[in-house]
Amino acid sequence: MKAALLAMHYQNDVLHADGKVRVGMAANDPKRQMLIDAATRLLAAARRHGVPVISVRIAFAPGYADCLRNCALFRNVAASGAVQEGDWGAEFFEALAPREGETVVTHRRDNPFWETDLTEVVQRTGATRLYMAGIATNYVVEHGARHASDLGYEVAVVGDACSTAKPHLHAASLETLSMLADIVTVDQAVAQMGATS
Template sequence: MKAALLAMHYQNDVLHVDGKVRVGVAADDPARPRLIASAARLIAGARANGVLVIFVRIAFAPGYADCLRNCTLFRRVAETGAVLDGEWGAEFYEELAPLPGEAIVTHKRNNPFWASGLEDVVRSTGASRLYVAGIATNHVVEHGARHASDLGYEVAVVADACNTAQAHLHAASLETLAMLADVMNVDEAVAQMEAMP
């Protein structure tokens, strides 16, 4: 079985203590270093075992003309000046950034597959199993896992490489996703990757 990893929204505005987006990690959350360490172990484990890593980012053009403001989440993004393409906030968090040659996909909705080309990139890997991780669990991770499941992929959500600013929302999202995906931790995911032929 061939696999790929979707590493989603590990960006400065989403993950850095000075970032502008607070739906994934609260500003004073002591879990931040654990999340970063878990995500780093997952990405390193994938690379070491030949599992292609696809880095998914959200970013909008200057002026937010491409930001659909039909919901509170995206209205707040535009109001705060978050994840603006070309700015520090939209860049990948340094410890979790892609290496030269690794795939990067930019999207502009909750669903990372929507009008982003992600489906084509995933298909080009030949993977039948997708490991999914990122921030926030109840937004991009859940949307991505649901869409990947609907496309027919075997999906694994790597819980300790995901987070929300409110722990109960993280737990609720994982409970829901357990009907569509395998929910596991980084050590379990990397062990699976190591066992793949």
């Protein structure tokens, strides 16, 4: 079984302590380094075992002309000045940034597949199983996992490489997704990648 890894929203505004987005990680969250370490191990294992890494980012044009403000989430993003193209906050967190030659997909809604080329990018890998990790669990990860499941992929959400600012929402999202995806740890994902490489 061929796999690919979607690493979503590991960006400065989302993950860094000085970032502007707080739905995925509270400003002073003591678990920040644990998440970074888990995601680092996951990315390293995927690369070691030849699993394609697709980095997914959210970013808007300066001034947010391309930001649809039909809900509180995106109104709050625009009000905060977060993830604008060309700004430090929209860049990838250095330790989790894509490597040269890896694919990057940019989106502007909750669903990373919506009005992007992510479907085609995944198809080109030949993967039938998608590992998903990122921030926030209950937004981009959940939307992406649901969409991938509807497309017919076998989905595995790597729970300890995901986060929300409120742990009960993280747990609830993983519980909901357990009917659509395998919920795995980084250690389990690494073992599975090694077994199929």
